[in-house]
Amino acid sequence: MNNAIAIGRVRRTRRRRALRALFTIYLPVLPYVLFALFPLYFMLVTSLKSNAELYDVHSVPFWIAEGITASHYTLLSAETPFWDWFANSLIVSVTATAISVVLSVLAAYPLARLRFPGADSFGVAVFITYLVPPSLLFLPLSSVVNWLGLSDSLWSLVVTYPTFLVPFCTWLLMGYFRTVPKEIEECAMLDGCSRFQSMLRILLPAAVPGLICAALFAFTLSWNEFLYALVFVSPAELKTMTVGVFSELIRGDIYYWGSLMAGACIGSIPIVIAYVLFLDYYVSGLTSGAIK
Structure with missing residues (x-):
């Protein structure tokens, strides 16, 4: 019984530490990470789009909707x-x-x-x-x-x-x-x-x-x-x-x-x-x- 109570306390302590780390470390840092990685992501997405999608004013520039192409690397x-x-x-x-x-x-x-x-x-x-x-x-x-x-x-x-x-x-x-x-x-x-x-x-x-x-x-x-x-x-x-x-x-x-x-x-x-x-x-x- 005592062992079960101790194990439960340890698990609750670990969950509290994980939640504390989530809200005090990872979530505050996430916007900065996304901001730093966004240029690389945008370069990669743009390089894999077809010309038709690139020059379509109605397409969303942040993801690929019409399939991946390697024609730009071939060029x-x-x-x-x-x-x-x-x-x-x-x-x-x-x-x-x-x-x-x-x-x-x-x-x-x-x-x-x-x-x-x-x-x-x-x-x-x-x-x-x-x-x-x-x-x-x-x-x-x-x-x-x-x-x-x-x-x-x-x-x-x-x-x-x-x-x-x-x-x-x-x-x-x-x-x-x-x-x-x-x-x-x-x-x-x-x-x-x-x-x-x-x-x-x-x-x-x-x-x-x-x-x-x-x-x-x-x-x-x-x-x-x-x-x-x-x-x-x-x-x-x-x-x-x-x-x-x-x-x-x-x-x-x-x-x-x-x-x-x-x-x-x-x-x-x-x-x-x-x-x-x-x-x-x-x-x-x-x-x-x-x-x-």
Whole structure:
């Protein structure tokens, strides 16, 4: 009898906790989740609709009423060099991200660990550089790109993207490096390591979340960048995905909405995969750097 009463109490307690969680956590968060996911849902629905339904003013835009079609994805693959654009975006984003993270580590380490006159001011100046709008920088950068002979090549993007990736990544890594106790590096140097070796073998393995956070940030900005890719690269086969989809699927006042949304859905896949795989590291690296 006592056991039955105890079991009943446990069940009632669990139900109360479940109801409390439902009304205090899940239901309040639900509107924000729906708001965040709605653009992805709308892109997917639009990309799977037929043209007849897309341009029917009486159809409801939020669901598919006349059947699913893959014709917009077929148009992307068969009638445009979409996968060349996809590969170009991937090459540029990965290369620019790798270069930017390496440069940011080399810049953030002395600013976070060494003490020299003007270190704090220099760190703030690095971050302020990130706040300069790219629309003000592409004119002088175009002169640099022409001088280097990199016009109309993917290298022009690889060279220019770090101008806005390195400052913020440096600021982010500075905050994260300061969360790692410097005593472990001092112990390594007492055991014979140089400062560079202590950074490479001690600090960087401990700062993996911060590095992944910086890499995700840099990759996202590189993948979505539009202005530099539009200005510095003219050949159709060398365009990145953001510029290629825009230039080929918007012709005057004609918008190929189905194919545009199909390109947006495919283009969002690498970003989604990256954040799903490294979300915990991203949150850890971002919050640790911000708190410090």
